[in-house]
Amino acid sequence: MSSSVGTSAAVTADGVIPQSNSTDEIVAELRRRASFVFVSHVKPDGDTLGAGLALGLALKAIGKRVGYFQQDPVPRNLRFLPDSEHVAREVPADLPADTLWVFCDMSDFTRAGEFLPKIDRANMLDIDHHLGNSHFGALNYVIPTEASTGTCVLRLLRALDAEITPDIATCILTTIMTDTGAFMHTNTTAAVLRMSAEMVELGADKPLITEEIFANKRFAATKLLGMALERAVLQDDGQYCWTYVDEEMLRTCNADGEDTEEIVQHLRAVEGVEAAALFKAYEGAVRVSLRSSGKINVQAAAAMLNGGGHFMASGLTFEGDLQSAIEGVHAALRAQGL
Ligand code: AMP
Ligand code: MN
Ligand code: MN
DSSP: OOOSTTOOSOOOTTSOOTTSOOHHHHHHHHHHOSEEEEEOOSSOOHHHHHHHHHHHHHHHHTTOEEEEEOSSOOOGGGTTSTTGGGEESSOOTTOOTTOEEEEESOSSGGGGOTTSOOOOGGGEEEEEOOTTOOOOSSEEEEOTTSSOHHHHHHHHHHHHTOOOOHHHHHHHHHHHHHHTTTTTSTTOOHHHHHHHHHHHHTTOOHHHHIIIIISOOOHHHHHHHHHHHHTOEEETTTTEEEEEEEHHHHHHHTOOGGGGTTHHHHHHTSTTOSEEEEEEEETTEEEEEEEESSSSOHHHHHHTTTOEEOSSEEEEEESSOHHHHHHHHHHHHHHTTO
8 A cells, every 4th residue: 555645755856765776777687687586575465466476577578587485375366466376485495596586565574574584685676665665675676656566666667678468567557556545545646547557558457456356355354344344433533443353253254364455444434534543453463554544644653663654554563462552553643643
């Protein structure tokens, strides 16, 4: 998820932040290396995965060796993505030592999870659009003004003069539709719409993306949504709406973590709400999704609790139980103007 609002880093005319490498430097490195592994973040979304698959497909087409590392399995609603059947947690034994590990859509490599093997910084490329990216790579291509990591990749594809096949176009359009909430969020600029139209012209399967990611919900997800909304709380003069999902609710609805995705947007859409939170208390942790309507910087609120993201959409993993998470997040949102 992303937003064009609240970008605080000083950016150059083309939007690349100063500590980042230039497009030419990144392209030279992509040409120089022979082997690549694309890394997506835990709880993968259409941006982290679509961005890596798009660049991976383009590099394969020019004869490079390409693999994909992801700690979690590919979510059900992203299995339509071309080449996603090659995404794995295992790293091949014969992987060349000078393989370039390309991290997509994460502000730090720790977001790739604890199963990521130890990788020298010299072999890390960081492609991202998050605020507060730690520039963890030897090479960093961080453009916070971009709507998705996939649109950062699209700049590289153009500079590489890569052929944008229908499969690649589908991956790029998936990144855009994921991070704009299907063209709903404020990061849906004219340029983003133009790029999306171009992807459709190049053969991107927009109906498939819409169906797989934004429709096609399991009945369990709809039941869970109902239960979570019934428990929603509206407070702070109607400006803050939150709810939670716990193990028992998942069990009752026969649902799992992938069925929680759209809950928070219903809270954010309530008239008058400036901030929304979903507390996900299962799998041994309390993970929190935060959304803003434009006044409150939820990235800053999440950062106070060791999380991150964007002005309008952020997340964190809370160290403690559900009750303390609810209190801690409320305090952080108050500190950001709730
Ligand atoms: P989500 O609510 O999971 O859709 O995440 C919204 C945004 O917050 C995304 O841009 C994520 O990359 C970011 N985010 C989620 N969880 C974390 C975390 N634990 N640490 C840093 N960023 C996060
Ligand atoms: Mn992401
Ligand atoms: Mn993203």
